[in-house]
Amino acid sequence: MIANLGAAFALVFDPYVLGVILGAAIFGLFVGAVPGLTATMATALLVPITFFMPPVPALAAIVTATAMAIFAGDIPSCLLRMPGTPASAAYTEEAYAMARKGLGELALGAGLVFSVIGGLLGTAVLVVAAPWLAEAALQFSSFEYFWLVLLGLACAVFIALGDALKGVVSLLIGLLVSCIGLDNPAGFPRFTFGSAELAGGLELIPIMIGMFAVSEILRNVASIDAPWEMARVQVGNVLRGMGGLMRRYRLSILRGSVLGTLIGALPGAGADIAAWMSYAVSKRFSREPEKFGTGHVEGIVEAGASNNSALAGAWIPALVFGIPGDSVTAIVIGVLYMKGLNPGPTVFIEHASEIYAIFIVFILANLIMLPLGIAAIKSAKQLLKVPRTLLMPAILLFCIVGAFAVNNSMLGVVLILAFGLAAWLMEANGFPIAPAILGMVLGSMLEENFIKSMIKSEGRWADFFERPIAGVLGALTIAVWLSPLAVYLWRRATRR
Amino acid sequence: MKISDALAGLALVLLSLLILWHVRDFPDMPGQQYGPALFPGLLAAGIGLCGLLLVARGLRAADAWIAPPAWMSRSRPLAAFASVIGGLAFYVLAADAIGFHLVAFALMFGWTWILGARWRLALVAAVVVPVVLHLVFYKFLRVPLPWGLLESMVFR
Numbered sequence: 084m085i086a087n088l089g090a091a092f093a094l095v096f097d098p099y100v101l102g103v104i105l106g107a108a109i110f111g112l113f114v115g116a117v118p119g120l121t122a123t124m125a126t127a128l129l130v131p132i133t134f135f136m137p138p139v140p141a142l143a144a145i146v147t148a149t150a151m152a153i154f155a156g157d158i159p160s161c162l163l164r165m166p167g168t169p170a171s172a173a174y175t176e177e178a179y180a181m182a183r184k185g186l187g188e189l190a191l192g193a194g195l196v197f198s199v200i201g202g203l204l205g206t207a208v209l210v211v212a213a214p215w216l217a218e219a220a221l222q223f224s225s226f227e228y229f230w231l232v233l234l235g236l237a238c239a240v241f242i243a244l245g246d247a248l249k250g251v252v253s254l255l256i257g258l259l260v261s262c263i264g265l266d267n268p269a270g271f272p273r274f275t276f277g278s279a280e281l282a283g284g285l286e287l288i289p290i291m292i293g294m295f296a297v298s299e300i301l302r303n304v305a306s307i308d309a310p311w312e313m314a315r316v317q318v319g320n321v322l323r324g325m326g327g328l329m330r331r332y333r334l335s336i337l338r339g340s341v342l343g344t345l346i347g348a349l350p351g352a353g354a355d356i357a358a359w360m361s362y363a364v365s366k367r368f369s370r371e372p373e374k375f376g377t378g379h380v381e382g383i384v385e386a387g388a389s390n391n392s393a394l395a396g397a398w399i400p401a402l403v404f405g406i407p408g409d410s411v412t413a414i415v416i417g418v419l420y421m422k423g424l425n426p427g428p429t430v431f432i433e434h435a436s437e438i439y440a441i442f443i444v445f446i447l448a449n450l451i452m453l454p455l456g457i458a459a460i461k462s463a464k465q466l467l468k469v470p471r472t473l474l475m476p477a478i479l480l481f482c483i484v485g486a487f488a489v490n491n492s493m494l495g496v497v498l499i500l501a502f503g504l505a506a507w508l509m510e511a512n513g514f515p516i517a518p519a520i521l522g523m524v525l526g527s528m529l530e531e532n533f534i535k536s537m538i539k540s541e542g543r544w545a546d547f548f549e550r551p552i553a554g555v556l557g558a559l560t561i562a563v564w565l566s567p568l569a570v571y572l573w574r575r576a577t578r579r
Numbered sequence: 580m581k582i583s584d585a586l587a588g589l590a591l592v593l594l595s596l597l598i599l600w601h602v603r604d605f606p607d608m609p610g611q612q613y614g615p616a617l618f619p620g621l622l623a624a625g626i627g628l629c630g631l632l633l634v635a636r637g638l639r640a641a642d643a644w645i646a647p648p649a650w651m652s653r654s655r656p657l658a659a660f661a662s663v664i665g666g667l668a669f670y671v672l673a674a675d676a677i678g679f680h681l682v683a684f685a686l687m688f689g690w691t692w693i694l695g696a697r698w699r700l701a702l703v704a705a706v707v708v709p710v711v712l713h714l715v716f717y718k719f720l721r722v723p724l725p726w727g728l729l730e731s732m733v734f735r
Contacts, residue, residue: 131716132715132720134720135720248629248632248633248636249633251625251629252591252626252629252630252633255622255625255626255629256626258622259598259619259622259623259626262618262619262622267615267618268608268615269606269608269614269615271605271606271614271615273602273605273615273619274601274619297663297667300663301660301663301664304656304659304660304662304663304694305648305650305656305659305660306650306656307655307656307659307694307695308653308655308656308695470696471694472691472694472695472696472700473691473696473700473704475690475694476686476687476690476691476694476704476708477687477704477708479663479666479667479686479690480683480686480687480708480709480712481712483667483670483683484679484712484716484722484724487722487724488716488720488722491722491723493671493674493675496667496670496671496674497671499667500664500667500668500671503667504664508580508582511580511581511648512580512581512582512587530618533618534613534617534618537612537613538611538612538613542612542613
């Protein structure tokens with residue numbers, strides 16, 4: 084343990100890695116602060132570059148950039164009434180109302196300080212919970228993994244608070260995409276139509292670049308004729324008054340961080356849903372709920388802590404089971420495999436120093452967020468003046484080169500176009516994206532454990548529940564999958 | 580682009596039937612009951628079922644089959660949207676023959692100009708951005724971006 088920790092420190096406090104962290108931090112702050120560019124997009128755009136790095140700097144870049152981006156999303160909420168990332172959407176109206184009341188500085192300061200605290204608390208849970216869960220997961224067989232994946236997929240569909248039926252469709256399509264290629268228990272080429280390039284399956288990184296970057300650009304250019312209008316905010320000392328808020332809302336901060344970490348750890352739901360839920364919880368338990376929506380800081384404190392803590396929470400199932408907690412870790416899992424740090428309980432034994440190094444980067448990233456965040460707030464007005472007319476084409480060209488670089492293949496560019504258009508169309512028609520992503524990432528794992536379990540049990544479903552943990556997970560999974568039906572029946576019964 | 584639930588559901592039912600028909604002749608695993616057709620078959624059945632539910636819901640709602648969003652009636656957003664899709668398709672078709680550098684120059688200039696930048700700014704961007712990408716990806720990360728028409732000039 085001590086030796087591993089020492090090795091981990093040596094891995095992180097290396098001039099090259101520290102340089103990567105600083106670069107990624109600035110990149111993340113910029114991407115987060117520009118409306119329409121999201122933390123997931125930052126990750127997808129980083130992957131083609133991290134492709135060429137050793138594991139620790141590659142993962143450090145992603146951890147740092149996403150943490151910064153989720154905080155920086157608060158900045159345009161306050162200044163432009165537009166969330167910089169979807170994770171800030173829950174309290175955009177509130178932050179803008181504060182800016183109009185002359186409290187912009189307080190809103191920006193609270194966004195920063197409580198992002199840092201939430202991020203650190205979430206990291207603490209990650210550091211404690213992940214190795215502990217991994218210990219338990221060492222006993223898991225294909226039955227437990229089958230239920231676990233199915234439970235994760237259920238969470239992704241039903242927690243999104245959207246249209247559950249469309250969520251299921253999105254999930255099934257994602258799973259279907261994962262069937263393409265040779266990578267199935269029988270080793271039979273499915274849906275390849277004789278193409279050698281399709282036999283390897285579809286590369287996930289270009290798909291993610293398409294679904295998170297190209298689709299976002301399509302949405303962006305559709306509103307290119309609507310100018311951004313900036314609120315007037317005087318920024319002096321953004322830390323003024325934070326001590327008072329911290330004392331006054333200490334319970335909110337803790338509650339937001341705990342709920343955020345939990346939502347982050349649930350597959351498919353990430354920082355954006357965490358912020359919505361924490362904002363609602365904050366209002367529900369507030370002593371002055373009537374002030375919410377009129378420029379009141381309490382919800383920003385709780386939800387701001389929540390969305391940053393969700394980032395760390397999402398890494399718990401990603402590292403322990405290979406099940407992503409949010410869309411960022413869906414990409415991270417691909418990077419982990421690429422770097423030979425295959426997620427699963429044994430990664431904590433075989434690659435302990437690398438895992439500790441990731442934990443250290445989490446802490447470091449949240450600490451340097453304070454000075455860099457202050458600098459970002461002070462330069463926000465200049466930052467937001469970068470013309471979209473140049474930014475969007477430059478990102479698009481970067482997407483092309485990045486997608487090509489993954490396999491040096493034009494198929495990557497075809498994929499960003501096809502999946503970018505598909506994600507745009509899905510979004511416009513109320514089909515959530517997260518379940519599809521989760522389906523693509525988890526498809527082969529689900530099928531492998533399903534077929535393995537079917538063969539072991541010779542098709543007897545009762546065997547799926549025989550082992551104690553599998554039984555509990557199975558019952559839980561079925562309950563979650565049937566919950567919409569129960570809600571529907573209950574509503575019908577009470578209507579009469 | 581708002582597509583009615585009924586139409587989306589219909590498309591899903593068709594997709595499901597197509598897959599079920601296609602996986603019919605996947606071979607079994609030797610000595611096993613469960614072959615490569617089982618999993619995609621189950622998924623396809625699920626997609627078909629959801630499709631039917633969407634059709635039922637869509638017919639009750641009776642929305643228009645396809646309704647274009649408001650921005651599509653404004654010329655600049657429409658042109659910008661079309662240029663993104665068209666530009667990407669053009670890259671796929673032309674980059675190997677013409678080369679990354681020339682296509683990137685044309686795309687960058689076209690996109691920036693259509694989005695509303697002045698042509699002089701668009702020209703600067705169209706030179707600078709491809710050069711930066713060349714330095715980062717081709718020089719530094721050694722990604723073999725295609726030279727196309729320029730190949731004979733670069734490697735003489």
